[in-house]
Amino acid sequence: MLDAAARLFYARGVHEVGMDELIRATGLGKATVYRLYPSKDVLVAAYLRRLAATIGAAISEQIAAHDGDPAGALLAIVDAIEADLRRPGFRGCPFNNASIEFDDPQHPARAEARAYRQQLHAQFTQLSARLAVDGGEILASQLAVLVDGAYTNAVHLGPDGPAATGLSLARHLIRQAGTPS
Numbered sequence: 196m197l198d199a200a201a202r203l204f205y206a207r208g209v210h211e212v213g214m215d216e217l218i219r220a221t222g223l224g225k226a227t228v229y230r231l232y233p234s235k236d237v238l239v240a241a242y243l244r245r246l247a248a249t250i251g252a253a254i255s256e257q258i259a260a261h262d263g264d265p266a267g268a269l270l271a272i273v274d275a276i277e278a279d280l281r282r283p284g285f286r287g288c289p290f291n292n293a294s295i296e297f298d299d300p301q302h303p304a305r306a307e308a309r310a311y312r313q314q315l316h317a318q319f320t321q322l323s324a325r326l327a328v329d330g331g332e333i334l335a336s337q338l339a340v341l342v343d344g345a346y347t348n349a350v351h352l353g354p355d356g357p358a359a360t361g362l363s364l365a366r367h368l369i370r371q372a373g374t375p376s
Contacts, residue, residue, distance in 0.1 A: 196217065196221050197242055200217055200238055200241075201289075202220075203216065204292075205286060206284070208296060209239055210296050214238075236303045239307075240303035242293075243289070243293055243307035250311070254272055255318075257271045257275070258321075258322065265325040266372065266373030269319070269322050269369045273365050273366055276342055276345065277359070277362050280345060280349040280354040285349065285350075288343070291343075291346065293307075294307075294309075315342075316335055319335035319338045320332060322335075326369075334368060334372050337365075338369075341362065342365070345358040
């Protein structure tokens with residue numbers, strides 16, 4: 196169910212995809228689906244939560260692969276983001292895409308998007324703290340803004356231009372922080 200939701204929600208938007216279509220796409224019975232996901236809101240939250248866990252695990256793998264090299268881990272994360280912006284079918288940040296469809300800041304999609312952003316910022320801060328004298332908060336915040344900007348610009352202007360410039364700036368900031376004064 197989550198695979199079908201991820202594919203359809205990302206391709207067309209949460210509001211455009213109905214539960215009946217999702218049920219047909221999975222081949223599961225309606226009763227089974229509603230037992231697992233009593234509402235579409237619950238399903239949207241589960242989709243975003245699973246995606247956040249997948250991305251978080253990928254970032255953790257980069258951290259582990261670059262043990263002792265926080266700048267290398269951050270640069271690898273930026274490289275992975277650039278690859279994501281260039282993948283076929285790219286339609287922007289799935290957390291932004293889903294959350295902007297709901298006005299209520301307490302909606303499960305908005306809550307999951309917020310939790311993801313907090314997780315990402317915490318991972319950036321963890322790595323940045325090992326590079327920057329200020330505890331890494333400024334660098335982590337700069338990276339978060341540049342990543343969001345790259346995703347947004349890539350949707351509208353493609354992965355080159357402002358998106359590539361933003362990621363280039365992120366790399367510059369990482370290298371600058373990683374260079375002893």
